[in-house]
Amino acid sequence: MTINAHSGLPEGGKARRVYLLLRDEISNGVFKDGARLPGEHKLAEQFDVSRITIRRALEALAADGWIEKKIGAGSVVRAQEQTGQRMSADFATLIPHLVEMDRTTTARLLSFSYDNAPASVADALGIPEGADVQKAVRVRSSGGQPFSHLTTFVPKDIAVSYDEADLATQPLFRLLERSGVSVESAHQTVTAALATPDVADALEVSVGSPLLFVQRVVRDANGQGVEHLSALYRPDLFRLEMSLARVGAGEARHWEPVIGGLK
Amino acid sequence: MTINAHSGLPEGGKARRVYLLLRDEISNGVFKDGARLPGEHKLAEQFDVSRITIRRALEALAADGWIEKKIGAGSVVRAQEQTGQRMSADFATLIPHLVEMDRTTTARLLSFSYDNAPASVADALGIPEGADVQKAVRVRSSGGQPFSHLTTFVPKDIAVSYDEADLATQPLFRLLERSGVSVESAHQTVTAALATPDVADALEVSVGSPLLFVQRVVRDANGQGVEHLSALYRPDLFRLEMSLARVGAGEARHWEPVIGGLK
Structure with missing residues (x-):
């Protein structure tokens, strides 16, 4: 099944x-x-x-x-056989998680091209609309099962230091580091979307299936956008996990995320 | 529109x-x-x-x-008129956020009943399957637009301290506090789901629309589950937002969430 x-x-x-x-x-x-x-x-x-x-x-x-x-x-x-290990990402340990994911999953490069930045991407990265960007589409699999569809945009001046073969074999954050980029902060929004025909095909789900939709903008020490990621995840194989601890009392009470190790 | x-x-x-x-x-x-x-x-x-x-x-x-x-x-x-203010939740400031949300949004109680805990809820709360729980279904709106569909389960011994009228007018976390529960930690998983007919009706979307799906288990100081929440959000009106800052260098590098104020 x-x-x-x-x-x-x-x-x-x-x-x-x-x-x-x-x-x-x-x-x-x-x-x-x-x-x-x-x-x-x-x-x-x-x-x-x-x-x-x-x-x-x-x-x-x-x-x-x-x-x-x-x-x-x-x-x-009926009892569901697990057809693949469910992945989960703890946002608080994103880089170790990416390192681990790189060890346990495989990525397939679907496309690699230079293109004009779409307006929404240019906006988010803080570059002029239509500026040259490197666009890559990859599908990541675990145990032979595709679980995420990743579209990344990187400004051309950073992307020139790596090529298609590099991106087919190494995670993007390593290539950014190798380019001399000092990754400093990231902002991500999490929402939901439907699988369009091309994504459905890559993730082996039906058109119109629900997907977790993560958009992330990564910035360097100067606040300059260095990577724009749109990631679509199969909800049966991937979830975001967050642990929160209560801190403070009365009106000052709030939750703080628990900074944990790899899970 | x-x-x-x-x-x-x-x-x-x-x-x-x-x-x-x-x-x-x-x-x-x-x-x-x-x-x-x-x-x-x-x-x-x-x-x-x-x-x-x-x-x-x-x-x-x-x-x-x-x-x-x-x-x-x-x-x-065509340019999209914003039909309602888009809500966003910063997970790191969840309780102040809930307080603020309570000020700026309205909740409508769709149902209030005592029921046997479904297996998944009992598992998550650490109570026997079939134990008595208070089940409530609420829809939260902003500016007259429904944006979230919330189903909560609370063990009966805690829930007896409030009634239908309380829950129709006050946020659940306040009622838990009033019951003497000391909320200590929470774990949440985030994924995506499709709008089923009853949820679609409550959220005024088409059946089969994509929704952000958050499940949260809240625990007291003894690790006992005190609330199980399943929340479905309209992605056009609500997103989870996370800011991450890079900490450490080399293989010890990782992201830490930025603890911010209300947004």
């Missing part, structure tokens, strides 16, 4: 939509191993579709090993 | 899927104000659908104000 199993349901159809939503709930732990799904009638009402549509979605879930149809008991969620 | 505009495309159809994916890219800034979308032929190839489907999706995007069709120039992205 894999996340991209061929459920046999036409892409974009109602039954496939129900299939994806229910599979997402199983994969999120809303329905755990052994849990019983609501009956066809209730699901039809909940998703505002016909019972035939629900039946087709449930048949596909059963065919792909997500549920088991039991006589008298309806649809029961 | 709102994120849940009635594009007139049937839910679950191909044109609606293309509409949602393109709207997601515009809302994510992949296509900025004034940018030209690829031509119909290229989009048809990219999404593996007919040109008629692309045309219907583009017409709906134009009708909802996301793009403008210009003769000779194709589809041009």
Whole structure:
């Protein structure tokens, strides 16, 4: 069983939509191993579709090993074999984490080109719109399973010190360091996005699957942007983890992140 | 223009899927104000659908104000009016942030009940499966726009000190404090999920929209779980923000989060 199993349901159809939503709930732990799904009638009402549509979605879930149809008991969620190790990133230990990730995962370079910076990237890096940037698209895998789709932009004057072969074999932060860049700070925003056709293809998920969307701008000691990253992660294989400890009392109380080691 | 505009495309159809994916890219800034979308032929190839489907999706995007069709120039992205203030949470200042959020946002209680703890919640809180818990579902809005859907579970012995009316008017962390709980630590995982019909309805988005999915377990001084939160956020209205500063050098280098004030 894999996340991209061929459920046999036409892409974009109602039954496939129900299939994806229910599979997402199983994969999120809303329905755990052994849990019983609501009956066809209730699901039809909940998703505002016909019972035939629900039946087709449930048949596909059963065919792909997500549920088991039991006589008298309806649809029961099956134990999920872990198809790959779930990665997790502790933002507080990002660089050691990247070093570790580099040891345990592989990256495949999908494209390497020089391009004009899109407006949003130029804005974030603090360079003129249309300035020359090195654009790379990579897919990172763990145990043969792709889990992240990474698009990076680096200003041309920094990027000239490495080439396609370097980026295919070494992590970008090492290449930046080798270029003499002193990485000083980063800002990242975390949100969610849908898998577009090209990303879905690279990550081996269905078009329209939910993905964790991280955008990071890395700056040098002068505050100059040196890297713009857009990373899309499969939620079944990658999560951000944060530990917080309470500090202070009364109105001054707040959470502080726990600075931990590698996990 | 709102994120849940009635594009007139049937839910679950191909044109609606293309509409949602393109709207997601515009809302994510992949296509900025004034940018030209690829031509119909290229989009048809990219999404593996007919040109008629692309045309219907583009017409709906134009009708909802996301793009403008210009003769000779194709589809041009229109400036997005901000329909509500975008919220952002700095995880490092979570409690002051919650206090501030309580001042500037409103919560609506959708349900309040005592229930048996689902297996995943019991596991996370360290209580027996099926133990009595107080379950509440709330929707938080800013400027009249719902941006988060919150499901919380609190062990019964703590929850008995507050009732439905309390939770409808006060933030949960205050009620926990009032119950004598000394909140000490929290762990949160961040990932992505799709909007199911009930959540989509509460957040006024289309079924199948991408949502940021935060799960948080809050513990007291003895390490006992006192709250389990599942929060789903609209990515157009809420993002997690993290600032990181580099600390150390060589192999000991790492990022540390910047502890900032309210933003």
